[in-house]
Amino acid sequence: MGPESESEFDRWLSIAEKLLAACDLIGSRRFAERALEFDPLTPSDRADRIIAVADVLLASQFRAANGRPDPHSVLSSSAGSDPSAVLSSYRRLSFLLNPNSNFLPFAGQALRYVSDAYSALSHPGRRSPSAPGSEADAGADGTRFWTTCGSCCHVHLYDRIYAGRDLRCRNCGKGFRADRLSGAPPVVEGTDMYYCTWGYFPLGLDGLAAAPAGAAAGRAKQTAPPVKQRVGLDINREVEDDDSDDDSEPPEYVPQAKRRRGGEVLLSSTLERIVDVLRDARDISFLFLKPVTKKEAPDYLDIVERPMDLFTIRDKVRRMEYRNPEEFRHDVWQIAHNAHLYNDERNPEIPPLADRLLELCDRQLAENKDKLTQ
Known part of the structure; x- marks a missing residue:
């Protein structure tokens, strides 16, 4: 990397550090990624540390049913993950957030989140309420339902009282209608990805009701081939009923008049x-x-x-x-x-x-x- 490239590389990282100090986590992460994109062949612990702090603090905003940061989100793991994968994630983040080498703002706070998350997942008595059981079985009792954001294909699990309401996606921030899915999309074995086709989305087409039954059936068969979509951070997040005593936050409503076209x-x-x-x-x-x-x-x-x-x-x-x-x-x-x-x-x-x-x-x-x- 030449002098000019090194200067540009350091400039992106300096901006990322300033944004991190100003609590602009998303902006800080983007500039750190921009620095890595500028010279992807040069490893940079400095950029990795910035991204680690931003990722952990952003993930800590997702809350489990007990009101605490969701440990799976903090460690970037999914419910039912192999213990060795959880341990590997914990070791990587602990190394990047080590206070002896990471002097960035909020690095200590991020390290505490990581330690608490690993403690909750490694100790059976403190395991997150969303961890037991299978994701595919969640909502089978009818008290919860699966829905998906039509903008980013992010899958959510909510209490049934929110079915049919206009909510805001916690992944992309856009509004969507919480229409009930028949079940969770199947997870691709050995990955944290799930299959997603247009068949998972309820479609409303003008004039479809007046069309002949055969024509409607013909249109229903024209579905796109399956594509893989990464599971979002809050796929296991459980939203409690309005009269519950815990501190879990309900999904954010979006006024229907402001729905984006x-x-x-x-x-x-x-x-x-x-x-x-x-x-x-x-x-x-x-x-x-x-x-x-x-x-x-x-x-x-x-x-x-x-x-x-x-x-x-x-x-x-x-x-x-x-x-x-x-x-x-x-x-x-x-x-x-x-x-x-x-x-x-x-x-x-x-x-x-x-x-x-x-x-x-x-x-x-x-x-x-x-x-x-x-």
């Missing part, structure tokens, strides 16, 4: 791919990836009224704030406008880079015009 999802996914193209063009985008700080330019906010950067644009895309491609392009144009406003006299070599970034954006919008206009 397919067109908005397609627009958002297309725009996010365009943002990735802009961010990956590092020869022109490296100055516009993140907000300008007061330390970098003390008078920047005195001159620029509306700061904009690719990191902010990507966040707006993921929150589905853009209603059309024009609003997205306007924010990219704002980056170029700000570059001219602040740097025309100070750093005349910067505005041409911003202009090239806007040109690249226009080309990407033109290439994806069909998807963006649906």
Whole structure:
């Protein structure tokens, strides 16, 4: 890895550490992964430690029925996992979170979560309530039901009082209707993956009720081939009834009026791919990836009224704030406008880079015009 590559690699990791200190766990993990993607052939304990802290803290947000962090989520294991696999995960995380070598913020807290999780799984008397029994048998008594998120195919197990309600997926954060599945998708033997086909999803097609029975049957046979989907962290999470005394959190409701439509999802996914193209063009985008700080330019906010950067644009895309491609392009144009406003006299070599970034954006919008206009 050359000097320039090493500098870029360290810069991504420095940003990841700053985001971790600011409790931005998802952002910290993404920048650490970006550093590894930049030079995948160079092992980095520094990046692995950042990812380990972020993963454990994120997993600790999933609660078992007793209100404590779900030990399977913390150790990235599934119920019924081989004890040797649990031990291997515990040793790996303990090594990465060792306080003698990991001085990152929250590393000590993450290590406590890992130790508590392993203690709960290795001691029969303290085993998580979700551990005994088989996942496939869960809900067989009719008190719970399996459902799945239509956006990310993540499978959930909830109490039956939540059947048919609009909930928010804890994996992708999008809203979905908790329609009952006939049972849990079969787990692929020897893996933590399950088979998932379109047959698991309830379909509502306009005019299907009025169609002849034979036509409806014919459509039902047209299912996609099975694909593998990784089991999510909270597949064993049990949601208790409203009158229970424990601290387990119920699923989050999503107001039906705010349900996201397919067109908005397609627009958002297309725009996010365009943002990735802009961010990956590092020869022109490296100055516009993140907000300008007061330390970098003390008078920047005195001159620029509306700061904009690719990191902010990507966040707006993921929150589905853009209603059309024009609003997205306007924010990219704002980056170029700000570059001219602040740097025309100070750093005349910067505005041409911003202009090239806007040109690249226009080309990407033109290439994806069909998807963006649906």
